Amino acid sequence: MKIKEIPAFAGSEMKRFIGFIKKEFYHIFRDRRSLFILFGMPIAQILLFGFAITNEINNVDIAILDHSKDNTTEEIINKIAASKYFSIKQLITREADIASVFQKGQVKAVLNFEKDFSKNLIKDHKATIQVITDATDPNTANTITNYINAILQQYQKELNKDITIAYQIIPQTRMVYNPELKSVYMFVPGVMTIILMLVSAMMTSISITREKELGTMEILLVSPLRPFQVIIGKVVPYIFLSIINAIVIVMLSIFIFNMPVQGSLILLGLESVLFIITSLALGILISTISATQQTAMMISLMGLMLPVILLSGFIFPISSMPMPLQIISNIIPAKWFIIILKAIMLKGVGMQFIWKETLILLGMTVFFIALSVKKYKIRLE
Amino acid sequence: MKNNKVIQVEGLTKMFGDFTAVDAITFDVKKGEIFGFLGANGAGKTTAIKMLIGISNPTSGKATVAGFDVLTNPNDIKRNIGYMSQRFALYDDLTVKENITFFGGIYGLSRKRIKEKSEALIEELGLENVASQLVGSLPLGWKQKLSFSVSLIHDPKIVFLDEPTGGVDPITRRQFWEMIYKAANQGTTVFVTTHYMDEAEYCDRVSIMVDGRIEALDTPKKLKEQFQAESMNDVFLKLARG
Numbered sequence: 273m274k275i276k277e278i279p280a281f282a283g284s285e286m287k288r289f290i291g292f293i294k295k296e297f298y299h300i301f302r303d304r305r306s307l308f309i310l311f312g313m314p315i316a317q318i319l320l321f322g323f324a325i326t327n328e329i330n331n332v333d334i335a336i337l338d339h340s341k342d343n344t345t346e347e348i349i350n351k352i353a354a355s356k357y358f359s360i361k362q363l364i365t366r367e368a369d370i371a372s373v374f375q376k377g378q379v380k381a382v383l384n385f386e387k388d389f390s391k392n393l394i395k396d397h398k399a400t401i402q403v404i405t406d407a408t409d410p411n412t413a414n415t416i417t418n419y420i421n422a423i424l425q426q427y428q429k430e431l432n433k434d435i436t437i438a439y440q441i442i443p444q445t446r447m448v449y450n451p452e453l454k455s456v457y458m459f460v461p462g463v464m465t466i467i468l469m470l471v472s473a474m475m476t477s478i479s480i481t482r483e484k485e486l487g488t489m490e491i492l493l494v495s496p497l498r499p500f501q502v503i504i505g506k507v508v509p510y511i512f513l514s515i516i517n518a519i520v521i522v523m524l525s526i527f528i529f530n531m532p533v534q535g536s537l538i539l540l541g542l543e544s545v546l547f548i549i550t551s552l553a554l555g556i557l558i559s560t561i562s563a564t565q566q567t568a569m570m571i572s573l574m575g576l577m578l579p580v581i582l583l584s585g586f587i588f589p590i591s592s593m594p595m596p597l598q599i600i601s602n603i604i605p606a607k608w609f610i611i612i613l614k615a616i617m618l619k620g621v622g623m624q625f626i627w628k629e630t631l632i633l634l635g636m637t638v639f640f641i642a643l644s645v646k647k648y649k650i651r652l653e
Numbered sequence: 654m655k656n657n658k659v660i661q662v663e664g665l666t667k668m669f670g671d672f673t674a675v676d677a678i679t680f681d682v683k684k685g686e687i688f689g690f691l692g693a694n695g696a697g698k699t700t701a702i703k704m705l706i707g708i709s710n711p712t713s714g715k716a717t718v719a720g721f722d723v724l725t726n727p728n729d730i731k732r733n734i735g736y737m738s739q740r741f742a743l744y745d746d747l748t749v750k751e752n753i754t755f756f757g758g759i760y761g762l763s764r765k766r767i768k769e770k771s772e773a774l775i776e777e778l779g780l781e782n783v784a785s786q787l788v789g790s791l792p793l794g795w796k797q798k799l800s801f802s803v804s805l806i807h808d809p810k811i812v813f814l815d816e817p818t819g820g821v822d823p824i825t826r827r828q829f830w831e832m833i834y835k836a837a838n839q840g841t842t843v844f845v846t847t848h849y850m851d852e853a854e855y856c857d858r859v860s861i862m863v864d865g866r867i868e869a870l871d872t873p874k875k876l877k878e879q880f881q882a883e884s885m886n887d888v889f890l891k892l893a894r895g
Contacts, residue, residue: 291758295747302746302787487740493708494736495759496728 288497292505299479300509306475314467314517318524321459332416333361335379337370340389344399351427352383357419374406381405381416401443417443460525461613462586465606467521468544469580472514472551473558474572480506480559481568499648507552514548515541534620543616543630547609550633553640554605560647580606608632659684659811659842660705665714667700674700676865677714682811682858687833687843689853689873692862693893698846699739699815701862705844706736706813719810732760735804739816739846743800745789749780752788753803760807774802794825801832805841812836814845818852830855850886859885861892868892 300306334352338345353360361379364370370382384402386392393399403420405413424443480503483489492502522540525531533540554576562568581587583597584606590598601607608629615621615629623630660682667675675697682688692698703709705718707727716723719733743752750771757767775784778798788796797817804812814833818826830852837843845856853859853873860870869876869892873885882888 288759288761291755295744295751295755298747298751299744486745487738487742488744490708490738490740491736491742491756492759494706494731494734495756496731496761497759498728 285501289501289505292497292501293508296479296506296509300513306478309475310471310513310517311520313470314463314521315524317463317467318460318521319528321463330357331359332357332381332412333379334358334381334383334416335362335364335370335373336360337364337367337382337384339387340385340391342388342390344390344393345385348385348401348424348427349383351423352420355419355423370404374404377406379406380412381420383420403443460521460529460531461610461617462584464518464521464525464544464613465547465584465586465609466577466580467517468514468548468609469551469554469576469606470572471517472510472548473555473576474569475513476507476510476552476555477558477562477568477572478565479510480556481562481565484559485564500645503556503648507556510552510555511545511548514551515545518544518548531617533617535616536622539623540613540616543609543612543626543633546630546633546637547605547612550605550609550637550640553637553644557640557644557647560644579604583607584610586610605633605636608636657684658682659720660688660716660718660844662705662716663714665701665704665716666712667697667704667709668712673865675704675711678862678865678867680860680867680870682842682844684810684842685837685840686858687837687845687856689856689859690844690846690862691853691859691889692846696862697865698862702813702815702844702846705730706734707731732807733810735807735809735812737800737804737812737814737817739819741793741796741800743788743796743803746787748787749775749784749791749799752799753806756803757806762807770806774806778802794821794828797821797825798829798832801829805836809841811842811844814843816846816848818847818849826852850884850889853885853889861889863892 300310336349338349349360352358358381362373364373364382367384370384373379373382382402382404384404386400386402389399389401401424403417405416407413421443480489483492483506489502493499497505518541522533522537526533555572558568558571558575562571583590583593583601583604585601586606590601590607593601612626612629612633615626619625658681660680662681663679664677665675665679666673666677678701690698690702700709704711704723705716707718707723707730711723718730721727721729721733723730744755747755753771753774754767757770762770775781778795780795780799783791783795788799791799801814801817804814818829821829826849833843833845833855845852847853856873858870858872859876860867861876862868869879869888871879876888877883877885880888880891882891
């Protein structure tokens with residue numbers, strides 16, 4: 273008897289739940305504003321950031337310091353000058369001039385050929401060029417280095433065509449002013465984090481408080497639906513939409529901005545789902561402490577967005593923050609997610625390198641959920 | 654006789670800190686009765702209702718609704734009651750049909766039953782032409798009537814109406830009370846709060862709450878005799894002014 277009842281009950285529960293989710297989608301798709309935040313914003317943001325921090329360089333002014341002045345260096349210089357990416361602005365003669373051309377901001381890079389370049393190449397099959405870049409704009413500095421390396425490699429290939437022992441031109445890159453290049457490729461993980469946070473936390477907190485504001489929450493609580501069913505029902509559609517968003521962002525990054533994803537896409541997906549749930553839990557927590565949609569929005573923006581932008585390492589490297597802020601940054605879930613994203617996308621590492629960060633996120637999620645359950649109960653009392 | 658009582662309340666009390674919102678109220682409501690639950694703003698009506706519908710726990714006292722204890726079986730109560738709050742509570746961005754389907758769904762009605770119900774309900778309210786329109790576009794009076802019908806969609810034993818006619822014109826109020834009578838005639842117990850004293854006259858029995866206590870409880874006729882008043886309005890004023 274009992275056994276028979278359980279599946280029937282579960283079936284009707286499931287139907288109820290599906291009805292609830294359907295209604296939630298009606299809300300979302302009939303509200304232009306929320307649709308815009310959901311889908312317009314992610315695409316706009318990623319394109320904006322993407323094009324603002326573009327990898328393309330054109331006619332970058334460089335200076336040459338040629339200690340050798342032989343055929344080989346001349347050929348290399350000609351090759352660089354012939355490319356559309358660089359224009360040779362100055363030929364300098366002394367090491368001391370390097371600092372001064374950078375300081376005057378006349379060039380973005382200096383190529384420094386060692387003495388007896390050609391001779392070394394023939395004798396030792398090895399010669400060195402120093403590529404010095406101005407890394408106050410780290411992205412450009414990195415791109416310049418890559419382009420010059422590419423040109424050098426091309427030249428090296430031509431040189432080695434009919435030769436048994438290969439000649440090696442060794443570029444020694446040196447970045448001045450910001451040698452660690454902290455913000456390269458940071459924008460994709462950062463924007464992805466912001467968008468997932470925004471969609472998940474802000475949208476859910478607003479949609480839950482909206483029911484409170486309209487009085488429908490009361491009706492739902494008086495219905496046979498349990499409070500947790502109401503909350504889950506409100507949250508599930510946003511999990512779906514956030515996952516779609518994450519996919520769109522990754523696709524845009526890969527296909528429009530050539531962002532590498534070195535690691536496993538599945539791991540990337542799972543970690544994203546974890547972070548989405550963390551954000552949703554935060555959204556639920558916010559909804560329990562705010563009475564109106566406005567409050568929920570303000571708390572989400574001020575309490576979540578600002579810390580994510582300022583303290584997560586998205587824009588400002590955490591390592592250069594004052595100690596108190598570095599400590600505070602640890603309680604921001606976004607910081608850990610950005611570390612995870614960078615690790616998977618740029619370094620291509622697996623779980624064994626990011627389990628600690630994953631565990632922290634998981635712990636935070638459990639904590640937020642427990643806290644909102646507690647708050648929710650107090651409110652019902 | 655005892656089975657006839659669908660709501661039984663004994664010494665029900667709710668404290669918020671030092672403040673006693675509901676002070677040991679005792680009453681019962683019979684099956685099929687229209688029970689008016691009156692009181693000035695802040696007298697504790699809404700708090701009392703919240704305890705009866707199982708979304709707020711009493712500090713002390715006992716209450717059973719539809720035969721279930723509010724403390725131990727609030728979920729059984731929820732299956733057997735309907736509720737319409739003083740704030741309009743359908744979804745403006747859903748159509749008439751979608752609202753009916755949604756609320757039928759969360760009360761676990763089968764798809765077939767929902768279809769029957771919604772057709773009957775739309776016909777009864779004369780909403781055929783607007784059934785596929787968003788509820789937000791309907792006039793308030795229609796919304797209130799629809800909201801009441803939706804609260805009855807699962808044929809509850811008791812329906813709680815918390816100031817259902819607030820802000821509605823006299824003609825719609827009249828129609829609304831006709832709907833209430835109809836429901837009561839079909840055996841649904843109606844527990845209603847109101848600010849309109851003429852509406853109190855329509856109730857079978859009326860209780861009047863003052864400062865968290867029930868100061869009077871009887872039929873409108875007997876209350877008027879007891880307080881030597883012309884109308885329920887006078888009864889209310891005499892009580893509320895102490």
